[in-house]
Amino acid sequence: MPDAETRAVYQVLYQSRDEPLAMPAIRERVNALTGKANLQMDRRLRSLRTHFDVPAQRVPGKSNLFVYPLLGWNPDADKRTARKSIPASVRALVHQTYGNRCAACGRTPKDDQVKLVIDHMVPLDLDGTNEPDNLQLLCEEDNHDKQALFADHQENAAALRKSLSLPEVHLRIGELLKAMPGENVPKELIVLVAREENHGDPTKRMRELRSLGWVIRNSQRKEGRRVLSFYRLEHWEPWPPGGPQAAVASLERARRRKKRTRESAANSSQE
Template identity: 80%
Template sequence: MPGQRSGRKAIRASDRALTFHTYGNRCAACGRTPKDDQVKLVIDHKVPLDLGGTNDPDNLQPLCEEDNHAKQALFADHEENAAALRTSLSLPEVHMRIGELLKSMEGQNVPKELIMLVAREENHGDPTKRMRELRALGWSIKNLKRREGRKVRSFYRLEHWEPWPRGGPQAAVVRLERERKGSKRVQDD
């Protein structure tokens, strides 16, 4: 097919149409539309094919060309961490995806954008909340901010980690939240 990368299966037209419809014909990253903002939308793989992603509709999203190129550049900047990214992206829970990426890059400043890509949370999940939850599980993660021109970029650096709790981190976070709410109710009484 013209314009298709060699060795890759084309995305079905019905899946392309469903993806655009699901996202309201808006860029999943910035919300801009072709009609209102004169941007061109392309179909993006949330998890890139070369990192284990598929053409399944739940792995597809529309991105404007600008955000798509930025995402490609971000992954290219971290090509040396491709194995860690592939492993992290394949894990079932968001805490594990983030945690395993941080572990594989322990001692390095990991950009927030990379954390968000690995988290794979719809509606731009809150990585700061995930970091707080990992800290509640005994992890030590430092947040760093660095001015780059007019922008301030956030980075996370893992300083200490704990083994994953039995039953998984999500269940442990839910349990800790219940305990916190229970102790708050007792204090309020």
């Protein structure tokens, strides 16, 4: 049975379903209904999302503004209801692991006045779990960005489900590209699948995949003031027997040995 505050959030979302509201307006209306301020809105939304489809949708032309439409029942409700909530001890462990810092942008509540939330690297509706190794800290802004990105790519759910839970970053990126053949895959989606702290460097990962014989084309498109980057897979090779990470490390060691040999030869010729 949901608590009174969660029921109030549902009431506001239901009443505004034809014209979805942004979080400040939702919070204001919920506070008016309950007479309480500083409600944990992220927790209330997570509770509602067990049963209802309430995505975060970016407002066109507003990079950091999202609205929350109530779209109906969550088709995955039965499976989500069966999942246990995250224990307090696990939440404390995640905060300790990430040093109370956003895994995406590195900001902290103390230094940057951001609010941090527990995020599932692999979302529950893409077969993620509540295990500690699937949890990270994100600030509300990056968490909303992630939700909006997943919402924008719902048609690629099968590709995301296949790639997100793989154990190596090269496998995750490569299998995503393979699952979207001939498509221009946005950099943001690759960063999301890479699951590397502080956004990682997809340019470096693409270079490493190319060293394994993959052909990946990069393109850019200007959208307003933003320049969007895309990657398209044109050819791929089977994964090395020991895995791509070991193969890339071996190639890098060979490159360094070759460089040292050249430098040594150059120094000898100057003596």
